[in-house]
Amino acid sequence: MHGFWCLVLAVLLHGVSSAPNQQTPLQGSVVQRPDSRRPLQGRFLHVTDFHPDRFYEVYTSTAEDAACHRGQGPAGMYGAETSECDSPISLINETMTWIEHNLKDKIDFVIWTGDSARHDNDEDIPRNAAQVVGSNEMMVQKMFEVFGKHNGDEDDDDPNNDYTVPIIPSFGNNDILPHNVMAKGPNTWTRTYSRIWRQFIPEAQKHQFEQGGWYNVEVIPNKLAVFSLNTLYFADNNAAVDGCASPSEPGYRQLEWMRIQLQFMRDRGVKAILTGHQPPVRQDAKTLWDETCWQKYTLWLRQYRDVIISSHYGHFNYDHFLLQDFEDLDEDTKRGRMEDSSEDNAPISATETDDVHTSVSSDYWLELRETWSDLPKPPKSMTWPEGESGVDVAQKKKKSAAKKERRKRAKFLSKIGGTHAERFAASFISASVVPNLFPTTRVFEYNTTGLESPLAHGRTKTPPLAQKGELNENDLDARKKNKKHRFKIPDPPSKSTPPGPAYSPQTLSLLRYTQYYANITHINNDFPSENTSDASAQGWNEGKHKGKKPHNKDHEPQPKKFHFQVHYDTRDDDVYQLPDLTMPRLVDLARRIGDFKPVEDDEMVRPESEALLSGESAMADKKKKKHKKKHGKPGKHTKRNLPWYTFMRRAFVETKPIEEIEEQFGH
Template structure:
C-alpha cells in the first residue's frame, strides 16, 4: 500500500514538473487537438478600409490645415479629430484592433482590407517618405497576421485579403506598370496573405485571388490603381500594352475558371467604379470593360466591395451604358466627365451623391405585383411569373462602398453576412493545404496563363484562344463574336441560358444577406473639454457647415471643433468602443430583405424618384412608405418633393387656388435617411437640410 502511494505521488510530481517545464509542449498539443476539430463557417466577414495611420499625430494639437494635427494647440482628441481631414492616431488603430480581437475575431470567416494604410501627404513640413509609407503598411499587415495567428504559430486561422490604396505608394496615385519596386516590396509585406501560387501574378501587376472558402468562394483583389483616372503612369485599358488591359484579361480568364469549377467570386478594390454625369474615378475604357465583364459573369460575381471615398453608399452599374466602341477608346464618351477630386469635401460629396440620385431616377423599376403574376417584365416580355423578378435585375451590377476607419466622419467597420445554407460543414481555408487549394483545376495551366499575360499583346493579336475557350471547343463550335473594329477584344461568354440567376440576383448559398455597421462616436469617447480660442473667428454656437466656403476654395476641413482649445492639460477619454450605427436586417426605412442587386435597385428607385408617400408593397397592397418625417416636416421645393404634393397642387389650381412654386413640401424620407448614413451620423438634422439647400 505504501509503495502504491509512493508511485502515485511520484507520477503526480512528474506531471507537475512537466507542466512547469514544458508549457510550450502542452500548448502545442492543445493547438494540434484544436486543428483536428474543424470550425464551421459563421457566414460573416469583416470589411475594413482607409485606416490612414499617422505616426506624427499629436493629441491637443490644432486641426487647421497648416497644423494637420501635428503641432499647435487645438481640439485634436486622444482617438482622432472627427469630421476633420486629420489622419488616424496610432491610439485609434490599436483600439480598433483590440476591439476586433475582443468582439469579431472568432466570429468571422475572412477579412477584406481595401487599402490606404499610410497617411496622406498633406503636411508640407512633414513630407512622406518611402520608409514611412511602407512602415505603416508593414505595421498594419503584421497586426492582422498577429490577430489571426494560429495558436501553434504556423499560419493564420482566417484569410485576410488586402489591396492597394492610392496612398500606399509614393507619390500617391501614381503606380507604373509592373514589375516594379513597389510590387516587390508588397510581395514581402503581404507574404501572409498572398497564396504562394499567386505571387508571380502579384509581382507582375499587383492582382491575385484567395479561395476564402476552398472550391466555393474566391475573393479577387484588383489593383484599381491601373484603372484610376488620376494615375498618370498608365493609360486606361484599351491598349494590350497597358497593365489595366492585362489585369482585365487576367480577370476574364480567372472568372471563367471559377465558373467552370462551379464557384462564385467577390471582387474587391480600393478605388470604386464611380461614374456620374460630370465625374468619374476610373478611366472610361476600364469602366466600360469592367461593366461588360460584370454583365457577362453575372452568374459568378456576388458583388464588388470598395473603399477610398469615406462615405457610406453604393453604386449600380447599368449594362445599357456599355458602348463597345468606347472599350477600345475609339468612340468619344457621351457627355464630358472630369476626373473626380482625390479627396471629396463635404459639399463635393453631397453634389456627387445628388448626381447618383439623378441616375437612380432613371433606373427601370422592378415589375409591379400584377406584372409579376402575369409573367411580364418592364420591357413587355413574358418571363414566367415571379422568376421574372430576379431576371429583371440582371441588367445591373452592384458595388458596395464602406466608410473608413480614418475619422473624416466617425471611424467605421462593416461586418457583412452571407448565406451558408448547405455550406455549414465544408472544408475551411485554414484546414486546406495551401499547395492544393487551386490544384483542383490544373494549377500548372493556371500559373502558365499568369506568365503569358506578360506577352498578352502578341497573344491577342495573333488570335490565340484562351484556355477557357479551348476547353469549350468540343461543346460549342461557334467562334466568339468580336467587334469588327477591335481585334483585341474578346467578349466573355455569358451565363448559360438554362442557368438560374446567380447569388447576386436571387437568394441562395453565398448571397450577401445583410451587414452591420459599427462606428466609434469620437465626440463622446474623446470627452474633450474645450473653450473657444481668444480671437478665433469661429462662432462656437454654429455648426461646421455654417463656415463652408465654395468647394473650389476649400480643400481642408478643420472639423466640428475648429477654433477651440482644450481646457484640461491631460486628455480624459472615456472607454473606447465601437457601437452599432445601423444594420440592414432591422432598418425599417431601407427595408432591405437582402443585399442582392434587385434589392438595391428597388432602394435606389425609391430614393431616385420624387418622394411618394404611397408605395406598392411586395403583396401588391398600397402602403405608406414615408410616414412621419424624422428629419423635419418640410423642406425646400426640389426634385425630392412628393408626388402626392404635386397632385395637391394640381387640385388646387383646378379649384382656382394658385399653388406657390416655392411651397414647402416633405422631402423623400428614404433619401434623407441615406444621407444621414452616408456621413456616418456626424451631421445633425438641420445640417442635413442645410446641405440639401
C-alpha cells in the same frame, strides 16, 4: 533602415487596451465543419482606409498647415472627427482591439481595401518610402495580433498558414509614393508588397502579383474566391498608365487575368467576390476610373453575373452603394473592340489633385439621386424577387384587370432585366476607419446553406489552370497594329444556368450587412456632442470643433471607453427593410431613394437622428410621429422622402446635422 522603423513602430503600437464591448449584435446560424478547428460563421469583415499617422498629437491644431501634428487645437485622443487629419495610433489600436473582442471568432475572412499609410498632407513632414512601407508593416502586425496563430504553427515553412482566417488586402492609392501613380509592373512597389503581404498572397501567385499587384484567394476552397484588384491601373488620375484598351497597358492585362480567372471559377462551380480600393464611380460630377476600364469591367460583370456575388470598395470615405447599368455599355464594347483612352470618350471628371480627402460636391449626390429617380417603379401588387404575387392578386379580379396587371408587370421586368434585375450590378462602398467622418467597420452576412462539407483554413494549392492569364506576345504585336484594339468577349451565362447569388437568394448570396461606427465626439469627451460641421466642404476641412477653445497641451485626456456601436442593419431597419442584398432588393432601394419630391404639404415622419448624434444606439428607441403641417421641423420628412434623407445621413455617418442635409439635399 528596416530595423529602425520596426523598432519605432513597435514603440508606437503600445496603446490603451479595451475590454470587450458587450453590445455585439451578431447573430445567425453556424455551420459546423467536421475536420476544422473553426466553424463556418457565414460572415466576413470589411475594413478600409486606416491611414495611421505616427506624427498625430493630441490637442494639436486641425488647420491645414498643422494637420494635427503641431500647434494647439481640438485633436482628440482617438482622432479629430470630420477633419482632414489622419488616424492616431491609439485609434488603430482600439479599432483592432474591438475587432478582436467582438468579431474575431464571428467571421470567416477579412477584406481590407487599402490606404494603410497617412496622406501626404504636411509640407513640414513629407512622406517617404520608409514611412509608407513601415506603416503597412505595422498594419500587417496588427492583423497578426488579432487573427494570427499564436500556437507555434506560424513557425512552419508555409507563410500562408499563419492566420486563423484569410485576409485579403488591396493596394490603396496612398500605399505607394508618390500617391496615385503606379507604373507598369513588376516594379519596386509590387515587389515590396509581395514581401509585406507574403502571408496573404497564395504562393503560386507570387510571381503574378509582382507583375501587377492582383491576385485571388479561395476563402472557402472549391466554393468561394475573393479577388483583390489593383484599381490603380484603372484610375483616371494615374499618369503612369493609359486605360485598359491597349494590350500593352497593365489595366488591359489585369482584366484579361480577371476574365480567365472568372471563367475558371465558372468551370469549377466556384463563386467570386471582387474587392479593390477605388470604386468604379462614373459621373459628370465625379469620375474615378478611366472610361475604357469601366466599360470592359462592366462588361465582365454582365457576362459573369452567374459567378460574381458582389463588389466591395473603399477610398471614398462616404457610406453608399452604386449600380452599374449594363445599358451604359458602348456598342463597340459589346462587339469586343475599343479605342485608346481620350478626353473625347470619357465623362467630364472632377479631377482628384491633392486627394487628401475624397470630398465631393453636392452635385455628386444629386446626380446619383437623379439617376436612380429614372428607375422604373414596380406594380404595387408585385413582390421581390419571385414577382408572382401580382398575378395572384390579379386573378381575383376580372380577366381584363388581370391582363392589364400582367402587362404592367411584363413592362416593368423588361426594363430591369427580368425578374432578377439582371440589367444591373452593384458596388458596395464602405466608409473608412480614418475619422474624416466617424470611424466605421462593416460586417456582411452570407447564406451558408449547402456549405456543411469540411473546410479547413489554409491556402489550397492553386490548380495550374488558374495561373493562365499571360498574353501571347505575338498577339500583342498583332493587336497594336489595329486602330481599334480587339479583345475577347467573355461568354455569358448558359441559358440553362439559373441566376447567380447576386440575383436570386441561394447559397453564398449576401443576406445583410451591419454597419458599425465609433462616435468619437462622445468617446473623446473633450467637447460638447453637438455637431456644427459641414463635412462636405471642399478643400481642407478643419473639423466640427473649429473655433472652440481647445484644452492646453498639458491637459490629461479623459476619454470614455472606446467602442463601435451599430449604426444600422440593412435587414432590421425601419427604412431600408432589405430581406437580402440581391439585385432586385438593391434596385428597389435605389428607386425608393431616388423617388424624392420636395416637401410642400404631406404626411410627416420623424427619423431616429437625435439618438445617433448623442452617441446612443441607432437600433433603439425608434419612434415615429405623424403631423399634418406645411413645413415640418428639421428632421421630419414625408414617408416618400425618408429613404433619401436616411441614405444621406448614413453617407455622412451621422456627422452632418439634419438641418444641413435638408438645406443641401432637399431640393
